[in-house]
Amino acid sequence: MTATDLPCLDQDLHTATAGVKATTLARLAAAGLPVPAGIVIPVDHPDECLPAAVAEILARCPAPHGLIARSSAVAEDGTTASFAGLYISRISPARPDALLDAVLAVRASAHHPTVTAYSQARGVIALPRMAVLVQPALRPACSGVLAADVTDSRCARWRIEALRGLAEPLVSGTQTGEIHTTGQGRRTAVRHTAQGIIQLPGTPEELEMPPGEWIRLDPGGSVRAKIQTSDAGVLHLHTPTELAKRPVLTAEARERLLAVAATAAATLNLQHIDVEWAIDPHGRLHLVQARPLTVPLTDHATASQAATDDDQVLHGIAAAPGRGTGPTVRTSGADIAGRVLICRALGPEAVPALLTGPAAVVATTGGELSHTAIITRELGIPCVTNVTTVLSALSPGAVVEVDGGAGTVRPALAVPAQRTAQDTGPLSATAVLTHALEQPAPDDGRAATLLWHDAGGPLPDVAAFGTGGPHPVGVLLVGDHPVTVPAGCRPIRLPGLGMLLWPQAAPPPPTEIAVLGPDQQILYRRTVPR
Template identity: 65%
Template structure:
């Protein structure tokens, strides 16, 4: 049945109607974590009723700096497929026409061809695609960014910028980077930021370039307008902000504490959080989801004095080699680009040998997707577009953050073909005959209307994703094993323990994505 009732983050939400993003934020709200209030237009809400829904939202929502209509698709923010940056979110004025246009744009983004291609590549197709819309007041932050953390290892990475996080997550800017050092102390890599983005009031958005905006009411800090549009002010960063760190030590400590609390509420060992801190020092969690592919420790890099090597930030591990390309013809080539923004997804799905980007960091949306697709990637190679000519032979090491200019096609140093002897292959459909690729087991993604696991000669389990909407009766012949960050695995009681890894294969049988299976617990 189609719901015509708007929902709130202050009430329990199911991901099947409110989408994954909103349902997760509702869980965190219920746990007392700092989440901005929001209204959800649920999946399947009739288009003809949207004007009245918009009117109701505007009547009850104080939004001095506008609103943001955010995607909350049922399929996004999963344990293996994030859909990072593939759906639309739009900031707009608190005006009926502007908000209605934003909501419709978000709903339409579920049909983006890049979304469908990405879904097929990761075996995460949702049929039919379903989208809810989360509407919230826009925060006007002093700083914002992204955090990725491995809770069990105590390792983490934070990227931060002044103002909105959009330049950071889109890959157009490299932020200030905080990482956990080997001695337990934080290591900080500073950044320079010439322009910051902030949502504006209606009056501020009419100001011409060169005018001055007060960043915080009652403060003396002002910034000059560079340009504005779509509800966003582009401001030259004032000198007062350039002199100190973006994220102060005490705020970083608070962010890490809240991130650990969020991971505990959501039952995640690896978590990816988007956050914002307002000028009054209040922390807000904007989004929280599983970190689909945990960040790896950077490998040893080539000396900075090696003229044949360009250096950047490791973003996706592995090595790849081939001629450089600057266009959409990326198959088996090294894609060299400016900002690694969501528009690059089509090129990534053509399976380049590696990616080299001039800006951004490993927590940008598209860098996340390169890791999910298993494509080596180096970001923030600032001189890549001038130092590399089309066709130049390159060897990219995404673990060390280096790009080596080669005189001939080097031997690919990617990982050798891996045996599937200790791997369980995750699939949405079982073959009628037992596979002959040497896999240790098959794990079937749970589908209440799908095939059964009976009649197969090799071990078969069933994965119940962590956000399963309803309890499932466990057969007497199976035992439930909790896989943190993934869900619950139903495994035959009389079988040996499940394999050490779960993998997804591409149509040619190559490993597209894999992750270690943590120690399973009842």
């Protein structure tokens, strides 16, 4: 393969080959927005050619502070499902072996069972097709996330979370950033943070330094930081005293960020946008990701009303609206259905547990724009983050009420009846989407079953399904691959989903589909136009 097989962000990219993230950044770069350079390893780039691709990237991509291999899946950053934190991105030293390992890890994350479980819960088709975007690792003075509602070409309602150095601790929820928000009359409120550790990509020489050594942070070398440790191409530095006293994000930088975010939203035709950004030591702003904001920002009007002198009430950041009551549990590996999960930051491995229907989530760290908060909002689970004392204040099994809109956790007198399923009616007009057919076919009143099948694999024996049993069964082929229609079937295009192979002898398929949970509750229901 040649260099032309590895497109750059300054080219016209397509989602089917470059994934959503890379294609979106290429659109922003074409519009003149400040996007760092990057090279794409396409979806179908053969595994045996990856070592050559890695060598090509290292030759073309100067990387004094290493590289970052980032997920750019075909199913990512959608309007209803963000996949926030479910795919891997990894910083790597600029060495062939390290970068190859990082690329392979990113590709493998597309096949993780968590991705499938989340996809089903959100009612989307997650194609296991992953491009990898490789960029020089930025060494930012600060970075973070902005979420905004955009009206009349400006960010009318917004929230910014920022940290010194890399934003990874912020988005993973392990640290709570400095928070900037709008209030009534567009007044800006700032909540500062005590950031003990700064994470930065390091040079090869810095990564060899022992803990306790000093490195320079600014171009002039006037600010130095002491190394705590280093790992996987990243330095962990003690925050210098002179930086701890300053704001992370200045008012001037904030206004530039808001203006660029509004332009990005117009470029992508979005009214609600989620942007990851970084500002380098020279003050230059970089956009590193932009996607639709899947769930509106939490209305914090109730948060101010929730102030109370009751020392039994714990306060945090309102991360996902709604109220939930139940006994507390401290591990996502336990049975958490109907319970309040008390945790630190949640990783992607916790998503299957979240799909079982916890009453609420309370996290010790993180903000409203962390992955924990985004996923709980998408799944409709009340969530409060940054409740720093919750582990010591609440014993396991204590019954509490969590108000995710007000950011409070308070004792409750009793456990309510377990939350009912999200069912909004019978299945008599609904097709149930599934990965595997049950034998015998369930007789639960559903109108049909759709077998979800990746068109890249062998076609199931459609003739074995047909109209036998209590309801018809069709095969949904995801993607846009050519297929030979089997005898006895007719193809039906379902916009946004794929091709349905449907028995000719069966009545027309229903226009409503649903995804069922482990207890046959409806996790998601939508109408499919034809």
